[in-house]
Amino acid sequence: MKKALVLLNMGGPNSLDEVSLFLKNMFSDKHILPIPNRLVRSLVAWIITKRRTPIAQENYRQLGGKSPLVSHSNHLRDALQERLGDEWIVTLAMRYTPPFAHEAIEELQTATISHLYLLPMYPHHSTTTTDSSVEDFLMYMSMAHWDVTTTIMGHYYAFQSYNEAIVTSILENIEHKEIATTSLIFSAHGLPQSVIDKGDLYEKHIEAHVEILKKMLREKGVVFADVTLAYQSKVGPMKWLEPSLESALEKQKEYKKALIYPIAFTVDNSETEFELSIEYAHKAKELGYDSYRVVPALNAHPMFVDALTKMVQNA
Amino acid sequence: MKKALVLLNMGGPNSLDEVSLFLKNMFSDKHILPIPNRLVRSLVAWIITKRRTPIAQENYRQLGGKSPLVSHSNHLRDALQERLGDEWIVTLAMRYTPPFAHEAIEELQTATISHLYLLPMYPHHSTTTTDSSVEDFLMYMSMAHWDVTTTIMGHYYAFQSYNEAIVTSILENIEHKEIATTSLIFSAHGLPQSVIDKGDLYEKHIEAHVEILKKMLREKGVVFADVTLAYQSKVGPMKWLEPSLESALEKQKEYKKALIYPIAFTVDNSETEFELSIEYAHKAKELGYDSYRVVPALNAHPMFVDALTKMVQNA
Numbered sequence: 001m002k003k004a005l006v007l008l009n010m011g012g013p014n015s016l017d018e019v020s021l022f023l024k025n026m027f028s029d030k031h032i033l034p035i036p037n038r039l040v041r042s043l044v045a046w047i048i049t050k051r052r053t054p055i056a057q058e059n060y061r062q063l064g065g066k067s068p069l070v071s072h073s074n075h076l077r078d079a080l081q082e083r084l085g086d087e088w089i090v091t092l093a094m095r096y097t098p099p100f101a102h103e104a105i106e107e108l109q110t111a112t113i114s115h116l117y118l119l120p121m122y123p124h125h126s127t128t129t130t131d132s133s134v135e136d137f138l139m140y141m142s143m144a145h146w147d148v149t150t151t152i153m154g155h156y157y158a159f160q161s162y163n164e165a166i167v168t169s170i171l172e173n174i175e176h177k178e179i180a181t182t183s184l185i186f187s188a189h190g191l192p193q194s195v196i197d198k199g200d201l202y203e204k205h206i207e208a209h210v211e212i213l214k215k216m217l218r219e220k221g222v223v224f225a226d227v228t229l230a231y232q233s234k235v236g237p238m239k240w241l242e243p244s245l246e247s248a249l250e251k252q253k254e255y256k257k258a259l260i261y262p263i264a265f266t267v268d269n270s271e272t273e274f275e276l277s278i279e280y281a282h283k284a285k286e287l288g289y290d291s292y293r294v295v296p297a298l299n300a301h302p303m304f305v306d307a308l309t310k311m312v313q314n315a
Numbered sequence: 316m317k318k319a320l321v322l323l324n325m326g327g328p329n330s331l332d333e334v335s336l337f338l339k340n341m342f343s344d345k346h347i348l349p350i351p352n353r354l355v356r357s358l359v360a361w362i363i364t365k366r367r368t369p370i371a372q373e374n375y376r377q378l379g380g381k382s383p384l385v386s387h388s389n390h391l392r393d394a395l396q397e398r399l400g401d402e403w404i405v406t407l408a409m410r411y412t413p414p415f416a417h418e419a420i421e422e423l424q425t426a427t428i429s430h431l432y433l434l435p436m437y438p439h440h441s442t443t444t445t446d447s448s449v450e451d452f453l454m455y456m457s458m459a460h461w462d463v464t465t466t467i468m469g470h471y472y473a474f475q476s477y478n479e480a481i482v483t484s485i486l487e488n489i490e491h492k493e494i495a496t497t498s499l500i501f502s503a504h505g506l507p508q509s510v511i512d513k514g515d516l517y518e519k520h521i522e523a524h525v526e527i528l529k530k531m532l533r534e535k536g537v538v539f540a541d542v543t544l545a546y547q548s549k550v551g552p553m554k555w556l557e558p559s560l561e562s563a564l565e566k567q568k569e570y571k572k573a574l575i576y577p578i579a580f581t582v583d584n585s586e587t588e589f590e591l592s593i594e595y596a597h598k599a600k601e602l603g604y605d606s607y608r609v610v611p612a613l614n615a616h617p618m619f620v621d622a623l624t625k626m627v628q629n630a
Contacts (some may be wrong), residue, residue: 115630125462138453145514147440149630151466199460315430315464 001114004089004148005312006104007077008133009121011094012067012269018097019057022067025096029131059274069269070094073121075300076267083309089113091212095133109146116150117312121185121266123162124205125155128195129202151315155201157209165303166261168214173295174259182291184224185248186210186263189271190231195241195311196297203241209263225255229263232280233271249284257291258284266304272297316429317405319463320627321419322392323448324436326409327584333412334372337382338364340411346447365549374589384584385409388436391582398418398624404428410448416455424461431465432627436581437476440470441522443510466630470516471523476625480618482531488610489574497572497606499539500563501525503579504586505546508554518556524578540570544578549593550584560628564599572606573599580612581619588614 010026013019026032027045035041060066073092081090089111093104108116118137122129134152141150156162174182188206196203197271217227230248234240243251245260252258260280262272276294284292298304325341328334342348342360350356387599388407396405404426406611407418423431433452437444449467456465471477490495503521511518532542545563549555558566560575567573575595577587591609599607613619 125460127457127460130462131457135453135457139448139579142442142450144441145440147445147469147516149466149469154462154464198487201460201462265464 001112002087002089003115004091004108004111004113005071005080005084005117005119006137007090007092007119007121008137009069009073009092009094009267010129010133010269011062011097012069013031013056013097014066014070016057016060016065018066019060020049020053021187022057022096023052027131029095031128031135038086041138042081047276050306058107059270062278063270063274064307067097067270068273070097070099072267072269072297072299079300079302079305080308083305084312093133093137095136099137101137104137105140105144105146109144113148114146117315118150119153119308119312122175122264123155123157123159123266124209124264126191126195126202127200128191128202141296150193153311153315154310155205157205158212158308159251161307162304163212163216165301165307167215167220167222168303169298169301170217170261170295172257173293178257178291179222181225181255183226183228183252184258184259184261185245185252186213186227186229186231187232187245188262189233189240190240190244192236196241200222203247206237206263214261224259225257226252228252232275235246241272245280246283249280249287249289252288253287256289258289260292260294260295260296262297267299268297316427317402317404318430318432319406319423319426319428320395320399320432320434321423321452322388322395322405322407322434322436322454324388324407324409324582324623325448325584326382326445327384328371328375328412328446328473329381329385331372331380333381334375337366338371341593343406344410344447346443346450349629367630371435374585377593378585379587380512382412383588385412386417387582387584387612387614389618394615394617394620395623398620400626401560402451402621406458408448408452410451419452420455420459420461424459431463432468432630434468434623437579438470438472438474438581439524439579441506441510441517442515442516443506445470452480468630470520472520473527474622474626476622478527478531479617480613480622481528481578482535482537483533484613484616484620485532485574485610486537487577488608493572493606494537494539496540496570497574498541498567498570499574499576500560500567501528501542501544501576501578502547502560503544503556503577504548505555508516508556508603511556517569521578521584528578538608539574540572541567543567547590553572560595561598564602564604566603568602571604573604573608575607575609577609577612582614583612 013022027048077090086139093101094100120130120133213226230242230243230245232245281292328337336564343362390407406419407414408416435445435448529542545558545560546556596607
């Protein structure tokens with residue numbers, strides 16, 4: 001009897017051909033596009049997908065023809081498998097692209113599993129991410145008539161070892177002598193304000209997380225020129241969480257040096273490697289920044305692997 | 316930080332007025348009435364509820380005007396609360412009658428819960444019971460934006476201490492000298508064959524469970540005149556699981572003495588206290604049985620409380 005650990009994430013196109021599948025599945029998700037009628041939602045998803053696919057394909061082309069998310073997740077899975085050992089099976093389930101939940105379930109059903117752990121790769125809780133991934137996985141478990149004691153890991157932004165990994169990674173990505181003159185911006189993926197108004201915990205968790213990290217930096221005597229929170233990735237005309245990363249960069253431009261930490265992500269994806277590292281880098285240059293750097297997500301960082309191992313073993 | 320344990324069950328009318336609510340909620344459940352379109356399902360549920368309410372009310376009237384399920388569940392909850400102590404909050408969530416999942420969630424949200432355990436009162440897995448209750452609870456957690464690490468306990472028909480409680484309870488309900496001349500019938504709530512054909516695990520689990528209990532009785536040197544499995548509660552014209560309890564009683568009538576164990580239930584309800592103890596008792600009399608007795612469900616039996624405590628602490 002083995003234990004199983006499944007890492008849940010949104011997924012990302014594994015090739016340019018998968019871009020439209022990714023968009024279609026994402027906009028068919030009732031947590032992303034909250035249209036109650038499934039047929040209407042499908043139609044709207046189809047229209048959005050049609051319009052966005054060529055632009056998104058062009059962006060993924062600049063990343064080498066695919067999202068980095070799945071391969072980073074594979075590395076993390078391998079590192080966790082090695083750390084947890086033979087008593088465990090570690091696998092992935094993505095929400096919008098392969099490997100899908102039903103594939104993970106088929107794989108795990110061939111073994112004898114005594115306890116299943118579902119670990120969302122989202123440290124902050126949101127209906128649009130955590131709940132969407134967990135509900136999808138449990139629905140496929142039910143459809144596959146697979147019944148095993150299952151632990152769904154909640155948010156973990158306050159988990160001490162996880163935050164030690166983040167602080168270490170920030171310090172690994174900046175020269176000590178540059179800290180005092182650099183503005184550190186925690187950049188979180190944004191959400192429509194309407195989602196937050198319905199009670200979603202995301203903004204609360206992000207804000208609490210930034211406070212924890214600020215305190216840890218202070219206690220280590222690490223003093224940046226400024227530390228702020230901003231939200232990236234806004235699309236559409238609706239009001240999204242604020243301040244935007246664009247306005248934060250504008251406001252902080254006196255410092256001339258920015259270090260961006262992608263606080264909502266644990267593995268790199270098109271939002272970190274295309275938006276932050278290419279698009280916002282361009283804006284920073286236009287705003288006159290001398291230096292603009294993005295800390296990579298933790299991916300398979302040994303301290304992150306340690307933190308997740310501890311978290312799973314204590315759950 | 317406390318741990319929370321929620322006992323999940325179908326519920327039952329707490330008064331004659333709640334009979335139609337119970338039926339309406341039950342037949343509106345897509346796991347019970349698998350009609351994909353929600354409006355059509357609601358209409359059919361309304362028709363069934365209209366027709367069945369007066370008959371069901373008459374049955375509940377014979378049980379003192381309500382189902383015994385919720386009060387037995389309350390006693391079990393109290394016993395578990397006492398056993399688990401102050402570190403835990405134990406509560407109930409019913410699928411079709413109060414107390415509903417959203418009420419349990421509201422109660423638990425006022426405390427600080429570090430880990431939530433969902434324990435279906437169904438020892439065998441079925442989409443119609445386990446999945447229905449678990450999905451309902453998780454949906455309300457998501458709607459309440461309540462995020463906490465959550466363990467969903469799977470089936471537990473093979474759990475050693477649970478089966479020791481069952482065997483002890485059987486032996487507590489029969490005189491030793493009557494065992495050799497009595498037919499023991501494990502009676503399980505039936506399901507439409509079509510549900511099983513779609514892959515539901517219920518029949519497999521029931522059959523495996525009966526084999527385990529037979530083996531335990533044999534190893535204790537307890538030899539009934541016969542030990543069999545039958546299914547009760549069939550409604551409608553469709554094919555249900557077989558053999559029916561009625562046909563089993565007919566086939567076993569040469570023994571003249573029957574002891575019925577309600578294997579699918581952990582707490583008594585209208586199926587045990589009305590169907591088994593009144594309706595089938597009447598049939599047994601007609602068939603010429605000298606003795607027909609029903610073992611109560613485990614309810615708050617100390618060995619059951621022990622077993623559940625162990626199960627939760629090991630999960």
